[in-house]
Amino acid sequence: MRFYVPQNDAHVSHSLKNNQQTADYFEADCLTLAAFCRQMNIDEITLLKLDIETAEYEVITALLAGDLHPEMLSVEFDEGYFSLDGQWRQRILDTMTELSKQGYALIHRDGFNFPCIRFKPPASAGQL
Secondary structure, eight states: OEEEOOSSTTOOOOBSSOTTOOSOEEEOOOOOHHHHHHHTTOOOOSEEEEOOTTOHHHHHHHHHHSSOOOSEEEEEOGGGTSOSSTTHHHHHHHHHHHHHHTTEEEOOOBTTEEEEEEOOOOOOGGGO
């Protein structure tokens, strides 16, 4: 994968999306979260924090489509700082709506940081 350098040399966060419109980058081999968890024999995640420089949309989509559903998920939507285009608010809203459909509830908001907790459906009477 290609990681683009930030505009500010004092910043260390590189991005998969070139939202800061820089020319320099480096390339690295990467694993999906699911592949990493399989390799490490991880079958559940209590807390997952995503501060991944506008790659959060793809990771959340893959996460919701897979078998790993962290109890707590904290997402920083970096696009609030460096927008890819004028649709960033809608992308954040759509992502939060999809998280809600999967049982996640926003517990606080601080700028573009959205911590959520996942509520499991109650056990049926037959499971008690």
